[in-house]
Every structure is written in C-alpha cells, then in structure tokens.
Amino acid sequence: MMSKDVKEQPSAENPEELLNLKISKPKVWAAGIPAVTVALVDILQEPGFVRGMEGLFKMNKKDGFDCSGCAWPDPDDDRSPIAEYCENGAKALAEEATTKKLTAEFFAQNSVFDLAKLNDYEIGKKGRIAQPVYLPKGGTHYQPISWDDAFKKIADKLNSLASPNEAAFYTSGRTSNEASFTYQLFIREYGTNNMPDCSNMCHESTSLGLAEAIGIGKGTVTLNDFYDTDVIIIIGQNPGTNHPRMLSALEKAKQHGSKIIAVNPLHEAGLMGFKNPQTVKGVLGITTQLADLYLQVKINGDMALLKAIEKLLYKAELQSPGTVFDHQFIKNNTEGYVAFLNHLNEFDLNHLANEAGVPLTQIEQAADMLKDKTRIIICWAMGVTQHKNGVATVKEIVNLAMLKGAIGKPGAGLCPVRGHSNVQGNRTMMIFDKPKPKQLDKLKEVFGFEPPRQHGYDVVESIQAMHEGKLKVFFAMGGNFLSATPDTTYTADAMRKLELSVHVSTKLNRSHLVHGDEALILPTLSRSDKDMVNGEAQFISCENSMGVVQMSKGMLEPISKDLLNENQIVCRLAKATLGKRSVIDWDKYAKSYDAVRDDIAKVIPGFENYNQKVRIPAGFYLPNGPREGKFENIKFGNKIDFNIAGLPIHEPKTGEFRMTTIRSHDQFNTTIYGLNDRYRGIHNERRVIFMNEKDIAKAGFKEGEHVDIYNNFAGIERVARLFVVIPYNIPEGNTATYYPEANVLIPIDSVAEGSNTPTSKLVFISVKKHEVK
C-alpha cells in the first residue's frame, strides 16, 4: 500500500472500539492530590523517576527551563521552592523527556501506512525521534538520512522553485526567540513572507483587535495585577486544563479580596474550585471557590452578554451620574463615547439576555459586581477568538474596559491568555505573514538585503494554496499541522499535493504520515534537553503571555547525539539554500545564541542590551505603552475608539446544534497525553459529543448512543462518524466535541472576519444515529 493512501485520521468504524468508555460525575474543583498522582504516574512511565524529578525540579525555575506547555507567566520573585509547574506541565515534561526513542530500526519495521492506523495518542507514545529520516517519492518507510543530505535535498528543492512564494514555512509556539529570529531572517532572505504560524489559529483575533484598538497586539497586565484587583472576568477560557497555574493566581487574588466572574458555555471544574496541592488546605481536600458568578452563555453569546453588561452599567450611570463610568479616562483617552451610548440604546435588554443565553437577573448581578469597581481584569482565550466575530468581540472587551477606565493602571487591564509557551515571542521576533513596512526597513538597514514586501500566506491561505497547487514545499518548525488545522480531509488532500513536506519535530505525529511526494523529519532538541554548542551549555529565551522575556536552559541529557537545536537547523539550511547569495554569517549564528541576540537587539524594539537583560534571573518586561496608559489607535492616534459592532446573526436550520471544539484534560494542543478527561468525567475515550439532556431526549437519543455528526457549509457536507452521546451541563442547542477528532467538521472557509482564524469554536451541526456503512 502506498504511503500516500493513508487515512488522515483513523476513524472509528466499529462500535466495539468505543466499549472502553467509562463515564463518571464531572468534577466541581480542579487540581488537588489527583493532579499530583496523575503527573507522577506519567513521569514514572516515561522518563522514569530520576530523570523526571531532575527535570521537574528545574522546570520554570529561574536557572531552569521554561515549560513547553502554555504561556502563563512565572512569578517575578516568589517562586515556589517545591514545584513551579502544574499537572499538565509535568505531563509535557514526561512526553519530551521520555527515554523511548525511534531509531532506524523502528522506521524500517513500521511503514507509514501502518503507523497511520494508530490514533494520535498511540503515535505520540512511540517516543522521541533519534535521527533525521527521509521518505522518498513512492516510498513506504521512512529511512535514515545524514543531516548534510537532508539539508541538500531541501535546498535543491527550494532553489528549483519558480518563485520563493511556492514554499511556506510554518512555526509552532515552542520555537525560541533566537530560532524564530534566524528562521524569519532566512525565509525573508530566501524571498517570501509565507509564514503561517499557530497564532493564525488561536489568538490572531486578539492580535488584530488589540493592535487596532490600543496599539499593541498583546495584553496589558502583569501577574502582580492579579493580586491587587477588584474583579476578574474570565471569558471563553478554561484555565483548569489549559493554563493550570493560573489557578494559583486566582486563588491568591481571592485571598486578597477579588471577585471572579466566569463566562463559559460549559461548567468547567477549573473555573469553579481549586484544591491547591502546594498548600496544607489543598492537601486536606479543602476547596477554594473560584467563580463568584458563573454565566453559562450560549456558544458565541459573549457579544450579547458584554453589551447587556455595558447597557446595565449605563443605566446605573444615568441613575448616579459620575459613579459608574470613568469619565476622566473616557475624556482623556477615548473617541466615540456618545455614539457608543447611542448604539447601546438600540438594544433591548431582554433581547440581549436571550441572545447571550443567560438569565437577565444573572447579568444584573454581574453589572452590580462591576458598577462601583475600577480595578477590573478581563481574561479571554479561544472561546472569544475562534468565532466569525472574534475580532469584534475582542474590541467589545476593550469597550467595557474603557467605560470603567480599566486599562493602563495597576490591578486592571486586558489579559488574553496564550496557549503555547513562546507563541507571543514568535510574533515579536517577526514570524508574521503580514510584516509592517517599518520592521522590514529595519531588517534592510541592519542586514543589507531587500526583504520581500508582498504579504505571505497565513495558515488557511497556505492550505488553500497547497490545494490549488500554488505551494510546492511546506516546512514546519514544530507542531502537528494536520491535527491543528481545520477541515482535516481537505487539509490532508492539500498536504498530499506538496512536492516536499519537512517537519522539525521532537516526536512522531500525524503530520509526518500525511505528506508530500517526498518527506523529511528533522529531529530537534526539546526545552528540557541540554543544548551543547562548542562544548558549552547554551540557553535560549522565550516571552510569556505577559510580555516577560526569560532565559530557558535545558539540562537533561538528550536521548540521541544526532539531534540539532532549531537554530542550528535554520542556519545550516540557510547556508545550504542561499550559499554565496546570503549576506548573513550563518556559521556565527549557529555557534552562538549570543550572536543572534546581539542582532535581535539591533532590530526589535525593547531588546536593547538583550544579552545583559536576559541574564537577569527573572528576565525582563518588554515595553508596553497601554500598560502605562499610552495608546496608539489605528484611526485616532493616542485615543482608543469605542468600536461599534452588531450582534452576530446565526440562522441554524431546523434540528441543527451549535458545536464548539474543546480540549480534554489529558491534552495539550494536539498532543494527547492520555484518553481521560477526568474533570468532565470521561475515561478511556475521546470520540464523544457533550449534549444537553433535553436535546438528547428531543432527538430520541439516550446516553451512550452512537451517532454521526454532520456539518453542511456552503453546500459541502462534512461528517465525523461514530461519536458517543454524553449528557452534560451545556445550554440547550449547544454541543461540544474534542479536537482534533472533530476538526473534520470545521470548514476551511469558515473564518473570523479580519483575522482569518478558523471558527473552531462555532460550527452548526446535525447529529444522527450512527449508520453502519
């Protein structure tokens, strides 16, 4: 069987495959002793006790390495002497520090076709890739290749293209600042801005919305703001699974008197309660209640909810003028206040509550909690951004913050929470398909080559270009592109049309198995690996979600001597591809991160004296004007405009449901650590659909029913077969499924306006009893 015939996802075709599923009662608190136990089991099973504990002890410590999980910041000073990581950080370490390795024998014994029959969990558990491997055209098995030959193959192919724009270079959020910088430099000197990155699929709506509104596509708060604030609003974010150490910050915020409002269609354990395993209270099983008010919106009900809160605050302001809105802030820093109030007047409160899916009395409670408070932090994640109106909702969050003057002062501000450790740093390092002319001018001034000015392809555009045969080469720095992207069948077809696909990876994943005519896997170091260059242990640096840049120094012995760090891979590829055409000393960069940092300091604002500042144990904060009350609006200069956006219009057909994709607790992005989701009471299975009990009854289903899920968008039917119905606390008409299993239902052309982010948090589906084919 040709390896190009493999399935893009092993669909469950036999109901017996689902028999291991066990269901228990969803939890109302997160972490506690079970989190410690699960983390330790993973550590014992993968790297083993000694190697695992050595790694855990250094994770997120000032002289240690940055967790490769989410981008939640480390405390500036008071880091825990016990553990500065969460259950999922420990699982991430267990994955990357495993001693299982994939050598030439493994690839000789396992064809691509056979590997593709495994599910993503089984593939990930195979181990670390120990040497570069190559799949020739028509080949069935990856085979060993030397690094030099691998670089020559890629270089020859890149140099044979009719235009550099026939290649695209993807970046995942793990790539360090240093490797990101050299990578974009190589790509631009090669001649293209085709730089799709994982931001395109997650916080692009934030980056665009905030950049246009306040002048920076990043949040404005620091971790210390959480400890001195009045109210924290958490919208469309599930910190218990996706940013677990945020729970410690929320606990501390509550101890200091803050209130929390949670906004989410699902009742999530990590928003309700926290048992901190590092405190006596937590160990004794005593829960800190987190959300004081839980607003269970419909999927995409956030815009209506925000407007309803704003309208109620406006009503309160009219009753007691000058006590609810921050008129000083509004006068000094905003434009369009009156027009915005007129806009709010157009809405009926009951209609807004109905569109939000939340009883008006609860929205009134939220407004009451906010009306006399001025220090408000608003956090959000994919539940806001991955919608058609994601950019507009981000701007509505800014509207609310402006009314309350809750930006640019201590204890208040905007807090988009990023899901991958250096995703924010990648963008700061100019990994972007739409670079600003000013940035390109600077590259030209410092390096002396003319960077391409034409915008490149983002993720969705890259997939579409592959499909149309416009892209011939796809090079991925990390990630699992096929599992992370929407419309799996379409994307797999697109990837199969490539002439060459290359992945820089630590572990095997599905994107290695659905490939171009030829394919390469280039194995690289992970965060926890010791990075020796010229006999010296080196360190890289990353930027967290709050704009702190910090060093990260791995210390575990790599599982193979045949791994290169990402920066070396870039430099050797650049040298092989560009040869004498290049004006850059790639050998110098390959030998020294300090040399790279010296040049970053010349190009990127805020990185002056990078080599000195990065050696400060807790790192340094990047400049952030809005944090200090200095704004740069796209239309009004130093004043932020109140954005006027209508409510989203949804016209589901009869019998259709809203569906959001979510992660399980045993999952980090596309990495599946296990088959359980203990907070939601799911064990040993991932092909489940969470539905409201009334919807289940109305559809004539019962708990455990086997169903097929259909999406019909723009005349194309997509189907995900054989899922199990689970009754869950989710609003009527709304459903949830795990990705990547349900990505097949997200149409490639269903995207957020402006940011082009796939609408992975809302598609309309119909659910039918499973049909045996």
Ligand code: SF4
């Ligand atoms: S909160 Fe995020 S960064 Fe911190 S240890 Fe957990 S996964 Fe890693």
